[in-house]
Amino acid sequence: MIEKLNDNFSLKNGGYSNSEDTTTLPRHRWYYYKEGFSPNLVEKAIEHVGVKKGELIIDPFNGGGTTTLTSSLLGHNSIGIEVNPFTSFLSDAKIKNADISKFKNIESDLLQFIERSAKSPLLGYSTFSEKENLKKWLFNDSVLNSFEAGWQYSNSIPSYDIRKLIKLALISSAMKNGNAKRDGKCLRYRNNWDKNSFNKDTFNETLVNSISIIKDDIQSNPIQSRSKILKGDCRIVLESSDELKNFKLCVTSPPYLNTFDYTDIYRPELFLGKFIQTSQKLYDLRLETVRSHVQAKWNMPIMNDFGLLYEQTIKHINENKENLMHKNIPFMIQAYFEDMLNILKMLKAKAAKDAQVWFVVSNSAYAGLEIPVDLIIGDIASKAGWYLKEIGVLRYVKKRKTKYSPNVTELRESVIILSALK
Ligand SMILES: C[S@@+](CC[C@H](N)C(=O)[O-])C[C@H]1O[C@@H](n2cnc3c(N)ncnc32)[C@H](O)[C@@H]1O
Numbered sequence: 001m002i003e004k005l006n007d008n009f010s011l012k013n014g015g016y017s018n019s020e021d022t023t024t025l026p027r028h029r030w031y032y033y034k035e036g037f038s039p040n041l042v043e044k045a046i047e048h049v050g051v052k053k054g055e056l057i058i059d060p061f062n063g064g065g066t067t068t069l070t071s072s073l074l075g076h077n078s079i080g081i082e083v084n085p086f087t088s089f090l091s092d093a094k095i096k097n098a099d100i101s102k103f104k105n106i107e108s109d110l111l112q113f114i115e116r117s118a119k120s121p122l123l124g125y126s127t128f129s130e131k132e133n134l135k136k137w138l139f140n141d142s143v144l145n146s147f148e149a150g151w152q153y154s155n156s157i158p159s160y161d162i163r164k165l166i167k168l169a170l171i172s173s174a175m176k177n178g179n180a181k182r183d184g185k186c187l188r189y190r191n192n193w194d195k196n197s198f199n200k201d202t203f204n205e206t207l208v209n210s211i212s213i214i215k216d217d218i219q220s221n222p223i224q225s226r227s228k229i230l231k232g233d234c235r236i237v238l239e240s241s242d243e244l245k246n247f248k249l250c251v252t253s254p255p256y257l258n259t260f261d262y263t264d265i266y267r268p269e270l271f272l273g274k275f276i277q278t279s280q281k282l283y284d285l286r287l288e289t290v291r292s293h294v295q296a297k298w299n300m301p302i303m304n305d306f307g308l309l310y311e312q313t314i315k316h317i318n319e320n321k322e323n324l325m326h327k328n329i330p331f332m333i334q335a336y337f338e339d340m341l342n343i344l345k346m347l348k349a350k351a352a353k354d355a356q357v358w359f360v361v362s363n364s365a366y367a368g369l370e371i372p373v374d375l376i377i378g379d380i381a382s383k384a385g386w387y388l389k390e391i392g393v394l395r396y397v398k399k400r401k402t403k404y405s406p407n408v409t410e411l412r413e414s415v416i417i418l419s420a421l422k
Pocket of ligand 1: 064081254
């Protein structure tokens with residue numbers, strides 16, 4: 001497997017595995033999705049494979065929708081699957097068209113509603129707003145109440161697409177006027193957050209600006225392809241949906257094997273947008289995600305035939321259990337590779353005879369060992385019936401020193417390129 005690793009890959013160190021460049025790009029910039037890859041990666045894959053108009057491009061872990069949006073902007077049909085209802089909403093909104101002449105009245109009505117304000121159901125809930133004995137809270141009351149008034153108004157907008165776009169602008173404006181922002185695995189309070197005094201006026205200003213950007217981008221970058229987002233667990237949707245049949249290219253990035261919980265980190269958006277209304281529902285959603293974290297009580301994995309590298313890895317992990325940050329890590333590692341094998345098999349069953357998969361992953365570190373996730377998935381892909389073309393190194397990411405793996409200082413991020421044809 002190691003012989004397939006290309007450390008001189010042409011895309012190495014070109015910013016392909018992160019989304020920093022999306023902050024200024026039309027439509028992508030409607031919401032910064034930190035965990036995404038670059039649209040340039042999708043463009044390179046499309047070019048490399050020579051995808052023709054009418055051929056389908058898919059992403060079973062669609063996240064903020066980089067694959068579906070980039071493909072759609074280039075005129076290709078694309079389908080994304082995403083389990084998180086906020087992110088599936090986000091990626092769907094990004095590929096919407098709308099008659100922008102209708103925005104004018106909507107915008108003035110929206111601002112009038114916000115002026116009147118409405119009581120947010122999140123006031124006093126958990127850490128969402130200020131209350132007795134709470135040192136920090138996510139939103140100031142006037143931001144929550146302005147958001148709520150806008151949300152109530154948006155429900156009366158007759159056009160489904162415009163309603164969706166206004167809702168996205170509302171969520172984005174609330175988050176930009178929130179006291180904390182996403183930072184790695186957690187939400188971090190902004191410097192001097194208590195002095196920032198975000199309020200109705202700052203919220204309105206952000207909202208007007210967000211809507212203006214959305215209008216500009218719809219006009220300058222209309223979508224001319226037939227693309228869609230399927231909301232759900234790809235481990236089920238991939239098997240049940242006929243729409244994915246005969247796909248030509250899949251560009252995707254599953255959650256990394258790093259205990260990052262995509263449901264928890266998007267908790268503010270999930271509750272703001274009323275996608276989730278109780279902690280129990282949030283927990284239920286976790287059970288639908290790929291088994292890459294330790295926050296839920298998953299079903300036990302059954303398979304363990306993932307090749308020699310996996311065997312060496314799991315042996316080391318089991319022999320060094322005292323150096324693990326959580327007792328469920330061995331189980332998570334096995335379950336993760338079981339999920340990857342099943343997904344790669346389902347992808348193979350839906351692929352066109354000359355299809356390719358571009359699968360972006362990162363290695364991880366547990367009990368002092370760097371786990372070669374890319375090489376193990378290379379082994380697994382062959383078992384799933386794919387031909388492994390190469391594993392292209394995209395970059396080495398510096399890793400913070402931890403008590404459990406002090407010797408691992410950087411982790412490899414790579415793209416595993418699989419072909420249905422030898
Ligand atoms: C690394 S992110 C993908 C980012 C994406 N490439 C982009 O550029 O925006 C992984 C995504 O997989 C989603 N996910 C996790 N488990 C899933 C499942 N079982 N089915 C579908 N999506 C899932 C997460 O919610 C997350 O949005």
